[in-house]
Amino acid sequence: MDAPLIDNEIIENIDISDDVRAAFDAADGDRLDTLLDSVTISEALREVLTFSHTERDALIALLSPEMASQLIDEAPLELAGELIEGQETARAVEIFDELDSDVQADVLAELDQEDADAILAGLDPEDAAGVRRLAEYDAGTAGGLMLADAFQFRPNQTVGAVLRSLASDDEDLERYHGQHPYIVDELGHPVGVVSLRGLLTAKRSAKLEDIMVTPLTVDAQASLDTLQDLFNDYDFLGFPVVDEAKALVGVISRTAVDAAILARAEGDNLRLQGIVGDELRTMPLAIRSRRRLAWLSANIVLNIIAASVISAYEETLAAVIAIAVFLPMVSDMSGCSGNQAVGVTMRELSLGLVRPKDAMRVWMKEVSVGVINGIVLGILIGLVCWAWKGNPYLGLVIGLALALNTLIAVSIGGVVPLLLKRVGQDPAVASGPLLTTITDMAGFFLVLSLASLMMPLLLQ
Amino acid sequence: MDAPLIDNEIIENIDISDDVRAAFDAADGDRLDTLLDSVTISEALREVLTFSHTERDALIALLSPEMASQLIDEAPLELAGELIEGQETARAVEIFDELDSDVQADVLAELDQEDADAILAGLDPEDAAGVRRLAEYDAGTAGGLMLADAFQFRPNQTVGAVLRSLASDDEDLERYHGQHPYIVDELGHPVGVVSLRGLLTAKRSAKLEDIMVTPLTVDAQASLDTLQDLFNDYDFLGFPVVDEAKALVGVISRTAVDAAILARAEGDNLRLQGIVGDELRTMPLAIRSRRRLAWLSANIVLNIIAASVISAYEETLAAVIAIAVFLPMVSDMSGCSGNQAVGVTMRELSLGLVRPKDAMRVWMKEVSVGVINGIVLGILIGLVCWAWKGNPYLGLVIGLALALNTLIAVSIGGVVPLLLKRVGQDPAVASGPLLTTITDMAGFFLVLSLASLMMPLLLQ
Incomplete structure (x- = not known):
């Protein structure tokens, strides 16, 4: 196997514009997927944005839901909303389904009420409930930035049970979501967290309650400033988020907080120059x-x-x-x-x-x-x-x-x-x-x- | 055990200014440590910055090297350099030793050549070599942003060996550095990476070469834009960085890249307002x-x-x-x-x-x-x-x-x-x-x- 090397020059020098245009004219969705996948996702998005509004929507309709969702994930929120609104409902639901729950909630907030309701109606009821819950929190709070799903176990389960669930689960611990196995009591209160090192070094028959430590939790209403201080003070990748009843409602990741802080800095930048409401030139x-x-x-x-x-x-x-x-x-x-x-x-x-x-x-x-x-x-x-x-x-x-x-x-x-x-x-x-x-x-x-x-x- | 809850209001309302001043006047380093530890690190830094330049240096000299290094880690680079220069060499080395290698290299770049050499001479020769290597790369490249140490194994070692090393090592896999066990050949070329899931679910006697996958590597010269695209395109927390000979020289983490992008946005912001060279009001x-x-x-x-x-x-x-x-x-x-x-x-x-x-x-x-x-x-x-x-x-x-x-x-x-x-x-x-x-x-x-x-x- 060759070790693929990420090389700035090679990526930059590929110009796929003509090929993308040809594949679009031929309505060849597979070819479009392959082409857009051959460049970085930000380059792919730029390519799509060179098309007119109507063409853009038609192009996205040709793509696989995975590629479409990657483009929407990469786009600034206001643009992501536009792109979703340009798709038919059934198709929008397919694309939506591929997004993380925090992105779903953010994009939903950009849509008209009618479009938002149509998409929620198309989602799996449990997922829809999760997104609705996220949408209740303000964008700049832990609740608005968290992922609605957490990796939960009970105190009397064993290390082996976690490992088996890891082996079968789609959820990949090493991805950046800051997921840890959280241990909750019968009321849903997080009472423990197990470190990866704990999992790796404990006996498989060990009970979680014997190796867990008490987790730091974050209130769902916590502001972005508080979250920034928190991730500054602790090296963790994520924290469990609790509601007013102190029940676990999600997980806030370092990555989500970093992205929100960057977006805030860029918004400040724009407002200092005299533009309120995050303009993009793709807007009407x-x-x-x-x-x-x-x-x-x-x-x-x-x-x-x-x-x-x-x-x-x-x-x-x-x-x-x-x-x-x-x-x-x-x-x-x-x-x-x-x-x-x-x-x-x-x-x-x-x-x-x-x-x-x-x-x-x-x-x-x-x-x-x-x-x-x-x-x-x-x-x-x-x-x-x-x-x-x-x-x-x-x-x-x-x-x-x-x-x-x-x-x-x-x-x-x-x-x-x-x-x-x-x-x-x-x-x-x-x-x-x-x-x-x-x-x-x-x-x-x-x-x-x-x-x-x-x-x-x-x-x- | 109580579950500590991170609460914005509680943290904000503590005013430690008078106590810090009293502890400083009494030259009580332990008390200062305790006080600064009771608030967020950014609040602690703000407290320190309310002191005059001379007092500030005296205050930092009273702190434990751990607390001093946390403050220096939190400070913007230009300020971090000043704070280190305000300490005697032996003390500066002690504080320096607590910093991550990428921060060490960045802070070093802020110092006079003489001060930098004095500190390097005080460090463990191997660490000093690592920092010198980092310092060779431009700040905005993978080489400049990476951690100089990587978690390395050989192909014929077993899963059990990695787990034993994890159990004994200080290096905490779940911390945010994006460390993974990398497998290198006899020339130091990274030929494999083992996922945490792989480690968790494989037999302890399994050879690493049997469960490893080929890693994506990043060139040490890769620009911040390239790194941004890369972390956008892949969900990983870190990538191995290689030099011109394709040998593993460090690990670049998502967190380091996010921080560099934020610093760039804030620098742009400042330059748009007509200030070149990142001013802070604590500067002369x-x-x-x-x-x-x-x-x-x-x-x-x-x-x-x-x-x-x-x-x-x-x-x-x-x-x-x-x-x-x-x-x-x-x-x-x-x-x-x-x-x-x-x-x-x-x-x-x-x-x-x-x-x-x-x-x-x-x-x-x-x-x-x-x-x-x-x-x-x-x-x-x-x-x-x-x-x-x-x-x-x-x-x-x-x-x-x-x-x-x-x-x-x-x-x-x-x-x-x-x-x-x-x-x-x-x-x-x-x-x-x-x-x-x-x-x-x-x-x-x-x-x-x-x-x-x-x-x-x-x-x-």
């Missing part, structure tokens, strides 16, 4: 356009507020028109300084290094950077302005305004995400617009009021 | 200030280029001073639209849904959004402008400029990250400044040149 134009406009139109209002400061000083501007050249520069530069502070705070928040109550400490740290960077940038832009427009006092006005506004911007940028978090708002959505509006207003005000004060000197 | 002021200034001063140059467009039209501005009120608004709004497009492209890049060669497809998608949003925003701001300044033609100029500039901004924002990636630049660093400069210039130009064209109407 109307949705993409509307989601972006929602944020932009709020921003228009904030911009008008900032612009009204300029409007109040039109006389000053008319007297020294060169100021208009530097107004956007001062507001843009301060906005950048403020965004840097937002970025550091968002990172420290996500790394768990700061909490809302640390606002004062963060502010002091930003003030020191703000003073230094304000002075440096102020001198730089002041000199540029003097050299360009030939008036040292104009340089003084612009440089001083930028220096002061840099200090304001980093203070706001560093602290605002913490304050938003404290009042329960999403710092990634609101920090940017708040910061920009305040620094714009402050920047315009500083430049124009300083210019008014120094008007006689500016007109020399 | 000079470094923080310098890193931010590096990016800002490049930005000043770009801003001057954009401002020169305004400067070229000072006469137009002087004639209709109200235009100055709307200039920053047009550039800011287009900048926001462009950033939304950057955000979506960055997300699709990190999800693996687009590649640089998809630039044309992405552009077409952005054009449709740009046309719709440009028209909507142009009409909105045009009406505002007309109502505010009482001149419909001024509204027309501003609205038309914003509509056109929105289209330009989303086109650039959507495509520029892909083009930067194609030419080997980091899209997270350069997309924002490039976008802002071009949209500012285009926005100023559109407003002012349209105004010049329509000057007679504007002066009515």
Whole structure:
């Protein structure tokens, strides 16, 4: 047997686009399966996404349910929902059946109620009940992220019984789900867990109650932050999840938590750039356009507020028109300084290094950077302005305004995400617009009021 | 035995700050250990970070090497390096010894050459060799992310031998390192892997060569993207890593890859906000200030280029001073639209849904959004402008400029990250400044040149 070697170059260089198109035109499902299987699943998904919406649905209908489910598992949730909705119900159920229960619940949440009900009706009643149970929990909790099935035994069963069940069961212990044999009492409470090492080294006739240890359990309502701390603190691959009655309802895996944390970081990233509601370009134009406009139109209002400061000083501007050249520069530069502070705070928040109550400490740290960077940038832009427009006092006005506004911007940028978090708002959505509006207003005000004060000197 | 329940509220509500301070003042290392152990490791790290630099180093010197190493493991790398450098060499070696080999190599890379050599000299020669080997690989490759030790057997050993070694070994199979018993030939080439299920269900006298399967191996040079695809495609917890001679050099775990991907997403996030080089507020002021200034001063140059467009039209501005009120608004709004497009492209890049060669497809998608949003925003701001300044033609100029500039901004924002990636630049660093400069210039130009064209109407 050859040892297959995973090699970046080899995988990347295969271009299956033309073959996929030909197989699709020939409606050859087996060939499509083979082709998509020959590349990584993420490459396979990209191939499928190059087709139009209608073609895409037809292509997925041609695939084996296994391949279709792999693509849906790989797709971001909002896309996974679309792909399922593009299939006929019976087919959707077939594909659905191949997914893990936690993915099923997540995808179901993306569907219309009607479609969701139709699919649930098609599933095995026990599986459907499991998915319904998962769907009751919020997405960012242990309940929403867990697998609904756990590997359960009773205290008086033997090691041999577990081994026999392992040998016959589909459930593969070494897969990444963090499954361990859990021992539950008559009420379904997890009272023990057996380590793999325990299973490997104990006699086959040993009773589980004699080799089990008490498991740590996680409440189904536990937040993603709690789960992150938990997996940080313990090296385990999974924990049993219990409901309010402390009964075992599922297993939360390290992999599911890691994936949720990554998705959160990427969502934050998107929201910092001004998009609420995880856009993908495969979504319908109307949705993409509307989601972006929602944020932009709020921003228009904030911009008008900032612009009204300029409007109040039109006389000053008319007297020294060169100021208009530097107004956007001062507001843009301060906005950048403020965004840097937002970025550091968002990172420290996500790394768990700061909490809302640390606002004062963060502010002091930003003030020191703000003073230094304000002075440096102020001198730089002041000199540029003097050299360009030939008036040292104009340089003084612009440089001083930028220096002061840099200090304001980093203070706001560093602290605002913490304050938003404290009042329960999403710092990634609101920090940017708040910061920009305040620094714009402050920047315009500083430049124009300083210019008014120094008007006689500016007109020399 | 009570089953300990992980409960968010209980953990959060413990405030150990005063007790930690008291124990530190009393130089009571045992008490500090107990206190820090009573909260999550991330909370423990936050506590330590509330101390000044000098106090922090003294505090860590009081802790047990185990607790100190947990804190260092939890800290972001740049901070971990600082913490190690704050300890005396003998102590640093003790703490270092408790870390996993992949973390050792990462932290070592953060240290001065001198400090790194001193620590390596203090380690067990075999461990030091392992770390040196890891340090040879780039951070974002399988070699840089792997654990240097693998669980190795020979083909003619028995299942019983593996089980005995498991029972005596510290190495815990169920921990998250993705360790499996690998079978290597006389040249160190991995020729087999034994599944846990295989171990559990085979006779103890069975030879490993009879139950082993051929392992998938990963090249030590494999990139993070390749590893991401690999763990996406296979459910395994780990893969054996081989060098150029195809000899086994370590094991790459799913957990290490997930952590690296998360760190990359958070780094992207920071760079999009204008910070290059992963700042933390615990870093020295000079470094923080310098890193931010590096990016800002490049930005000043770009801003001057954009401002020169305004400067070229000072006469137009002087004639209709109200235009100055709307200039920053047009550039800011287009900048926001462009950033939304950057955000979506960055997300699709990190999800693996687009590649640089998809630039044309992405552009077409952005054009449709740009046309719709440009028209909507142009009409909105045009009406505002007309109502505010009482001149419909001024509204027309501003609205038309914003509509056109929105289209330009989303086109650039959507495509520029892909083009930067194609030419080997980091899209997270350069997309924002490039976008802002071009949209500012285009926005100023559109407003002012349209105004010049329509000057007679504007002066009515």
